[in-house]
Amino acid sequence: MATLIRTTLVKFSPQGGKIAGCTVVQNRTIMGKTFRETLGPRPPKPPPFDYENKCYGWLRSIVDRTTHRFDENSKVVVVEGPVAAGKTKFAASLAEDLGMKHFPEANMDIHYVRPNGIDIRMFDKDIPEDTRTFDHVNFNLSPNHRLAGNFQIMMYIARYSQYIDALAHLLNTGQGVVLERSPYSDFVFLEAMVSQNYISKGVKSVYYELRANTIEDLMRPHLVIYLDVPVDKVQEAIKKRCLKHEAEGKALTKPFLNEIEHQYKNKYLRDISTHAELLVYDWSGGGDVEVVVEDIERLNFEQYTHREEPKMKDWRLPREMEWADKRMLYTNYKNYLMNLFNIPRYDVPELITDADDGYKRDKVIYDHPAFHFIEGYGKNDAGQLFKNKLPKYTEYI
16 A cells, blocks of 8 residues: 655645535545546536647637636646656556546657658668667667667657647646656656766756756646655566566666666655645555545645745736647647757767768668658548648657
8 A cells, every 4th residue: 555655735624525514616626536426517618629630829719718628637747756666557547537638658759650650760770870769678778878868868858749748738628637757857867877877977968958948838747746666676676577678678777776766856856846736655565546536636736826936836827818828839839849959069979970870861761652751641642632731740859
């Protein structure tokens, strides 16, 4: 059974929300499935906006208000924890109970699986070594590889991209989201890699420059849940799940895992708790999602109303137009946010690809028939005569 280690102290009814025999609608807190069922049918909300295919402009914002879709569960929840802590199963179960959308942990598929479904890892055997793909499997097997630094920067970009998608989903549908890790916590892995000399201080310098240029454009989560598992238990869990690249790899050493734990507890959780609510559980032997939901239901997310109060500051927008501006940003201009990563740095050799090698790589990939046409405009795609714009998400990150 999981043990609650730390949470923000809030006031709540000792009768679990029932006062004088009446069910109290706690609009200021997240509500689990059981609580929502006791309330019966809810007032109708506007249908979800098709943000994946349509743009949200200022004219539409006049008749389609963002906050009209919000309810008490329109929140961003992030599940954090060490490797093999059981985050995926927990996050999926939590999202189901809370009626939220689950975003599995971001990975390198965001970069390597193109919109047409082709995984460019298939070309590795035909392109120069320094231009080949490098993901978590490669990192576990070869943590000191020249591409390890680029891998970690690309992982931050992947988490950043996914977080934008999560914010766009919430603002356009009103449905809350549950993510596994976020761009805010990604630095704990960078610091652990630097501590073990897997990557250079030059890579660290580039990483933090990119982070400083991008992170402020996001909205921080409402709630962070940390599943705490001691390093010895983490190593046992890694052995138990028997993934070849972890069992035979050289990356997940005890010092590396210790540094991840140190960065989480002494830096990330301390910093994020100034804005978000924080729940920390001893998850050594797993835990019960229903118990966590009960703890979440006791949190009052709207008690922080003072203008200078740092908690929930990102979500205290006083005017509807400000909500519309945020929604437009994440719905229409994701490509502009991703372009913030285009900072020229030529002083870190392991992050630079030789021009001739880069040409050979691109030639191999784009000579493949699948890349002769933009998505939706191939030889077998119908309706091209009446198409007047590209699919909304066609950029390659």
